[in-house]
Amino acid sequence: xxxxxxxxxxxxxxxxxxxxxxPDPYNQRDIVASPPPQLDRGKIEELLARNxxxxxxxxxxxxxxxxxxxxxxVCNFKERKVIEARSMxxxxxxxxxxxxxxxxxxAIFITSRAxxxxxxxxxxxxxxxxxxxxxxxxxxxxxxxxxxxLVLDFLYDNPLHLFLLxxxxxxxxxVKQTSPEQLERAATWLCPHSDVHGHxxxxxxxxxxxxxxxxxxxxxxxxxxxTREAYSLIGGKYPHPQTxxxxxxxxTVDPYVMNELFLRLQKFFDFSKRVVxxxxxxxxxxxxxxxxxxxxxxxxxxxIDTGIFDHPDVYDARYENAGKWGDKRWATPGVxxxxxxxxxxxxxxxxxxxEFVDHSYYEQWTSTRHxxxxxxxxxxxxxxxxxxxxxRPEGHNWKERYSWSxxxxxxxxxxxxxxxxxxxxxxxxxxxxxxxYMTSTGHSLQMKLPxxxxxxxxxxxxxxxxxxxxxxxxxxxxxxxxxxLVALENWEIGMHLLRQGETAISTDFTPPKxxxxxxxxxxxxxxxxxxxxxxxxxxxxxxxxxxTPSTWxxxxxxxxxxxxxxxxxxxxxxxxxxxxxxxxxxxxxxxRAIRSFDPCMPCTTHVHVSGSDRVITxxxxxxxxxxx
Amino acid sequence: xxxxxxGGVGHYHLCDFSVGPALSERLAAxxxxxxxxxxxxxxxxxxxxxRLTDEQPPFERWVLFGATRRDRAPGTITAYRxxxxxxxxxxxxxxxxEAVGGTVDLDSLVIIAAAxxxxxxxxxxxxIEPLIEEVxxxxxxxxxxxxxxxxxxxxxxxxGTSPPLPNAPLGG
Numbered sequence: 001x002x003x004x005x006x007x008x009x010x011x012x013x014x015x016x017x018x019x020x021x022x023p024d025p026y027n028q029r030d031i032v033a034s035p036p037p038q039l040d041r042g043k044i045e046e047l048l049a050r051n052x053x054x055x056x057x058x059x060x061x062x063x064x065x066x067x068x069x070x071x072x073x074v075c076n077f078k079e080r081k082v083i084e085a086r087s088m089x090x091x092x093x094x095x096x097x098x099x100x101x102x103x104x105x106x107a108i109f110i111t112s113r114a115x116x117x118x119x120x121x122x123x124x125x126x127x128x129x130x131x132x133x134x135x136x137x138x139x140x141x142x143x144x145x146x147x148x149x150l151v152l153d154f155l156y157d158n159p160l161h162l163f164l165l166x167x168x169x170x171x172x173x174x175v176k177q178t179s180p181e182q183l184e185r186a187a188t189w190l191c192p193h194s195d196v197h198g199h200x201x202x203x204x205x206x207x208x209x210x211x212x213x214x215x216x217x218x219x220x221x222x223x224x225x226x227t228r229e230a231y232s233l234i235g236g237k238y239p240h241p242q243t244x245x246x247x248x249x250x251x252t253v254d255p256y257v258m259n260e261l262f263l264r265l266q267k268f269f270d271f272s273k274r275v276v277x278x279x280x281x282x283x284x285x286x287x288x289x290x291x292x293x294x295x296x297x298x299x300x301x302x303x304i305d306t307g308i309f310d311h312p313d314v315y316d317a318r319y320e321n322a323g324k325w326g327d328k329r330w331a332t333p334g335v336x337x338x339x340x341x342x343x344x345x346x347x348x349x350x351x352x353x354x355e356f357v358d359h360s361y362y363e364q365w366t367s368t369r370h371x372x373x374x375x376x377x378x379x380x381x382x383x384x385x386x387x388x389x390x391x392r393p394e395g396h397n398w399k400e401r402y403s404w405s406x407x408x409x410x411x412x413x414x415x416x417x418x419x420x421x422x423x424x425x426x427x428x429x430x431x432x433x434x435x436x437y438m439t440s441t442g443h444s445l446q447m448k449l450p451x452x453x454x455x456x457x458x459x460x461x462x463x464x465x466x467x468x469x470x471x472x473x474x475x476x477x478x479x480x481x482x483x484x485l486v487a488l489e490n491w492e493i494g495m496h497l498l499r500q501g502e503t504a505i506s507t508d509f510t511p512p513k514x515x516x517x518x519x520x521x522x523x524x525x526x527x528x529x530x531x532x533x534x535x536x537x538x539x540x541x542x543x544x545x546x547x548t549p550s551t552w553x554x555x556x557x558x559x560x561x562x563x564x565x566x567x568x569x570x571x572x573x574x575x576x577x578x579x580x581x582x583x584x585x586x587x588x589x590x591x592r593a594i595r596s597f598d599p600c601m602p603c604t605t606h607v608h609v610s611g612s613d614r615v616i617t618x619x620x621x622x623x624x625x626x627x628x
Numbered sequence: 629x630x631x632x633x634x635g636g637v638g639h640y641h642l643c644d645f646s647v648g649p650a651l652s653e654r655l656a657a658x659x660x661x662x663x664x665x666x667x668x669x670x671x672x673x674x675x676x677x678x679r680l681t682d683e684q685p686p687f688e689r690w691v692l693f694g695a696t697r698r699d700r701a702p703g704t705i706t707a708y709r710x711x712x713x714x715x716x717x718x719x720x721x722x723x724x725x726e727a728v729g730g731t732v733d734l735d736s737l738v739i740i741a742a743a744x745x746x747x748x749x750x751x752x753x754x755x756i757e758p759l760i761e762e763v764x765x766x767x768x769x770x771x772x773x774x775x776x777x778x779x780x781x782x783x784x785x786x787x788g789t790s791p792p793l794p795n796a797p798l799g800g
Contacts, residue, residue, distance in 0.1 A: 063722050066729035116730010160728050168721065211721040212743060221744075224728060225678045239730060600729070 002335070002343040005412040006352060008378055016351060016377040026354075026380045038563070038571060041399050044074055044084050053078040055582050060090075062594055064165045066117060067091065067601025069554065071594060072398070073570060077582050082590065085563065085570040086398055087554050089405035089601055096389055099544040104130045104519075104536050105246065105511070107544060111532065112240045114546065115600060117160070118525040119239035120153050120231070122532070122546070125521035129534040131246040131317045133519030134511060139504040140312035142248025144494045147309045147330070148261065149234045149241070149249070150523070151487035155268055156227040156238075157526025157598075158419065158480050162275060163209065163220035166473060166595040169588060170282050171209035171217075178588040179578045182289050189285055193277030196454065202285045205278060216278065223271055230264040233257050248506030258495055265487050270452035272481035276459055279477035283470045292574045297469030297593030299568040300338065303421035304410050304552070306349060306531060307333030308524035309486050311433050312493065319374045319520065322346035327431045330486045331524065332440075334425030335410055339463075341428045346522055347377055349410070353531070353547070354382035356407040359400070359556035363390035369535070369543065374518055384533035384545035385518065407555040407564060408547055414558065416565040417528030417549035418597060420475030423461055423482060437485040447481050450488070469569070469596035476598070513539040525549055527598045553597045569593045630688035632786055633680075633748065634660075635669035637694040637734040644702075644758030644771040648694030648734070651775050655782065664786055673727040673740040681746040690747070691785050693754035693778050694734040695771070698799055702759035703770025705777055706800035707785075709793040710751040714743055735798050752785055752793060754778050755800060 001010065007025040008016050018025050039047070047054045053076065060070035068091040074084035095114045099107040108126045112119040124146060131137065138146065161167075168174055175183045186202035197216075199205035208215040228238045234251050235241025243251040251257075286293040309330035316325060326333045326346035334344045335352065343349060351373060357364055365388035368381040379385060395401040409415070426432050427445040439446040444462040461478035464471040497503070521532040528549030535543040555564035563571060573593045579585055634655060638648030652668035660666060669676050669692070680687065700706070714720060720743045723736045734753070741747035756778060759768040767775065784790035794800075 063718075064725045066725075117728070164728060165725055173717075212717060212724070218744075221674065221724075221728075224674070228675065 002348050003352060003411045006380065008351065016348070018378045026382065038561075039083055047083070048074065053582070054083070057585065057587055057590075059587065059591070062591065062599070064168065064595065065599040065601065066115070067599075069594075069599050069601045071566070071570070071590070073587075073590060075575060075582070075585075077575070077580070077585070080575040082570055082573055082575070085567040086402055087405070087556060087564055087566040088403045089554055091601065092391070092404055096544045096546055099541045101540050103511070103539070104133065104534060104541050107532075107534070107541060108244055108246075109240070111546060114548075116239055117157055117600065118153065118527070120149060120235055120241045120244065121523065121525040121530060123241055123244040124150060125523040125530050125532040126534075127244050127246045128317065128521035128523060129519035129532045131519070132319055132521075133517035133534055133536050134246055134509050135318075136247040136507050136509045137315065137317040138248035138507055139502070141253070141494060141497045141502055142505045142507070143310050143312040143315055144490045144497065145234055145249055145251070145253055145505060146244075147490045148487050148494070149231065150308065151483045151490075152227045152231040152234075154419065154483045154526040155480065156224050156231070158476055158483070159220040159223050159271070159275065161526075161598045162279065162473060162476060163217050164211070165598070166592075167209050167217065167220075168211045169592045169595060170206065171211060171214060172203065172206040173210050174588065175206055178586050179576070181578060185289065186285065191281045192284065193281050196277035196457075197274045197281070199278075202281065205281060219271075223268070226264045226267055230261050233260055245506055247509055250506060253494075253505060254503075255495070255498060258491065258498065262491060265484065265491065266450075266452060268480065268484040269449045270454045272477075272484055273449055273454050273457050273459070275477045275480050279474045283474050286470060290576055292576050293470060294466045294468055295572060295574050296576070296589050297472065297569040297596050298467055298572045299416070299565060300414075301336060301467045302338065302413055302415040303336040303424060304349065304415040304417060305331070305334060305421035305425050305529040306346065306522035306524065307331050307344075307425065308422065308529075309490070319518070322350075322522065326522065328433055330426070330432055330489070331422040332425045332429035332431045333522065334421075334429055335415065336421070336424060336428075337411075337413065337415070341425065344425065344429050344431060347373070347375055350520065350522070351377045351379060351383070352410045353384060354380045354409055354412065355384060355387055355547070356382060356409065356558050358407070358559045360403050360406045361391060361393040361401050362406065363392040365390060370518070384531065384547055385520075385535065385543070387545050388543070389545075403554070403556040405551050405554045405556060405564075407558045408552050409558055409562075412558070412560070414555070414562050414565055414568065415552065416597065417552045418472060418476070419479040419524070419526060419528055420472055421528060422524060423475050423479055424463060426482075427461065427463060435485075435489060437489060438482070445478070445482065447478070447485055449481055449485070469592045472596040511539060512536070516542070527600055528552070548600070550597075550600045554599060554601065566594055566597060566599070569597070629788070631663045631665070631683075631685060633687040633690040634664060634666045634782055634786065635690065635692055637669050637692060637732065637737055639670070639732065641763055641765060643760040643762055643764050644767050645695045645761055646765070647756050647758070647767060647771055647775050650767070651693060651778060654779065660786070669737065670732055672730070672732055673737040674724065676737055677741045677744050677746055680741060680748075686746070687748040689750040689752065691752045691754070691782055692734060692738065693756065693782065695758040696734055696755040696799075697758060698755065700757040701770075702757055702768060703774040704757040705774050705781070706755040706757075707781060707793055708753055708796035708800045710738060710753055711795045711797055712742065712751070713797055714739060738798060753798070753800070754781060
């Protein structure tokens with residue numbers, strides 16, 4: 001029994017059904033929720049007017065995130081805490097609406113443009129939704145190469161975040177401004193992993209994190225080049241690949257291409273050893289300086305991921321079998337609530353998803369297109385397969401609507417996405433395929449990184465006791481190793497298939513021109529799990545819904561007052577920064593909390609369309625200024 | 629003058645904002661001296677920077693052009709030799725963060741390449757003020773005219789027959 005809030009039960013065979021005698025089972029009002037304590041807006045205004053030490057601090061835009069994110073806070077500088085937090089996605093997205101009425105294969109290329117980093121992630125997710133709807137499946141070599149292609153996407157994304165976007169928050173330049181006393185202590189703090197990453201003291205390491213000049217910053221920038229090159233060998237180009245099709249890839253991959261891939265991939269084995277060492281040391285240093293750092297960005301241990309990297313022996317692209325092939329993914333699907341894994345079943349994960357628009361610039365849709373999924377499981381009227389995108393940029397205030405992001409919830413609870421959820425589910429799920437390089441222990445993930453210039457190394461990511469900004473980044477560092485090893489394992493399978501003569505990389509198909517077909521892509525981005533829900537009617541797209549990691553994380557409050565993950569994390573963040581002067585306040589702890597999620601806003605938001613489903617209005621953003 | 633890189637920067641299928649790649653394509657089809665390379669540089673500032681660091685011998689000069697909105701009259705051409713003054717570290721850092729996330733623009737290309745090292749010592753910039761920003765292939769009449777004038781200007785800069793360009797910060 002994985003649902004506490006949704007009116008769904010399961011019979012002895014595990015089949016889901018709606019609980020009886022509930023007249024309107026998905027009525028929002030009937031759900032009991034317990035939002036964390038947050039003052040109402042009236043009280044906040046009263047405090048702001050009365051106390052000089054209570055002040056609004058807005059970040060618009062939040063820099064070093066991809067796309068447009070604004071963040072509003074009210075801080076109590078006397079008690080050094082945040083008493084109000086609002087996350088605002090300030091831009092629209094048009095991709096879902098643009099796909100309407102088109103051949104579903106067009107969506108592969110249109111949705112790619114949702115992001116300048118994760119283009120191939122969206123393309124693949126779209127191709128998977130389409131192949132499910134078409135009833136086709138890639139050949140084994142196609143599945144394996146798709147896994148490798150997407151690993152390369154993540155090997156671009158994760159280092160970029162750790163050293164170019166979030167990394168500068170831990171650099172000498174920033175620490176000198178926000179907590180200079182820590183920089184002094186860093187000069188004598190010896191790094192336990194200096195033999196791996198090469199920086200003797202924490203001050204040395206922080207200097208290497210300096211933007212534009214630091215060795216780690218520049219090294220990460222260099223590594224993005226390797227992944228782009230490797231990616232282009234399969235995808236044709238980056239970030240918007242040209243070779244992703246339903247049923248596989250349209251690339252020609254031979255031993256020469258495989259060798260070229262390997263030459264680039266192998267560099268990530270040593271790189272990931274260094275990155276893990278860097279983030280282990282950074283985390284240890286800050287925890288030692290002040291235990292309050294364990295509270296920066298902390299929130300409930302509620303996470304979700306749809307899993308990724310299909311096994312060629314099991315994946316058949318059929319929704320009915322999603323529970324089986326999901327379990328055999330290298331990254332196990334799963335939902336974690338209060339730190340406990342409650343399900344790994346893709347059907348349960350899917351039917352537990354709902355999106356709410358009570359505090360977003362959208363109109364509530366009223367119809368229910370599908371009462372059940374293709375396997376007969378009940379679907380909420382707020383489920384993506386039932387959702388419609390109806391923009392309504394009105395009621396621009398904190399009490400009403402303040403974001404273009406919707407509020408996705410699982411079992412009506414705010415859960416967060418991140419590549420670390422992938423790691424966590426896999427570590428505790430103990431379902432990953434048998435591996436030469438990785439072991440899921442039930443509480444950790446052990447990884448054996450091959451020898452490069454550095455010796456072979458065994459590393460182990462353990463489920464953390466605390467969940468906060470530092471742990472997100474630390475886990476993301478381990479994800480680089482995890483992803484590189486998944487690629488290695490798939491590369492070996494791919495070479496074996498080539499030797500067996502199994503070179504087919506895609507499947508022929510004829511798109512259905514009549515009737516209704518449903519599909520869903522359960523996939524992932526470098527930033528966490530991703531879904532594309534598709535409905536085809538008489539050969540064209542009748543509905544399309546994209547649910548990205550940052551939509552989950554950046555979401556505004558839900559109908560029950562539960563904040564979204566960024567909001568909750570910031571509300572729980574103590575203000576440790578060394579200044580008593582609100583005017584000199586940089587908000588580094590708040591920014592560390594937000595950036596630890598690796599926000600990416602271009603793909604989070606939706607589009608305002610007037611008059612037709614083809615015209616995108618030019619008035620597409622709503623800044624945070626003036627909102628009350 | 630040693631090797632020269634000539635390149636446009638912009639977005640495809642975005643009317644006037646496509647003047648950079650469109651003109652690159654026209655120029656690339658023409659004959660050029662051996663020490664001149666013409667190429668569309670719309671593939672991202674960091675990637676272009678990586679490409680520049682590969683080049684042996686390095687380029688000594690680049691001539692860049694593209695649509696840049698500065699609220700001038702549509703079709704206005706602003707040509708200058710960049711004075712090499714970089715903005716503050718935070719702005720550069722923000723531009724790198726945008727660039728690795730997919731942003732493509734002329735200013736960022738110049739700034740990032742110069743800040744990270746590897747940019748040619750001489751940077752000539754030709755900005756064209758756009759009029760239409762919408763999906764499509766057509767260019768407005770003023771920008772189409774400016775495109776032809778820019779083509780001639782690029783030729784004369786490369787040949788060393790143009791009047792000296794003023795030294796100026798980005799934006800002219």
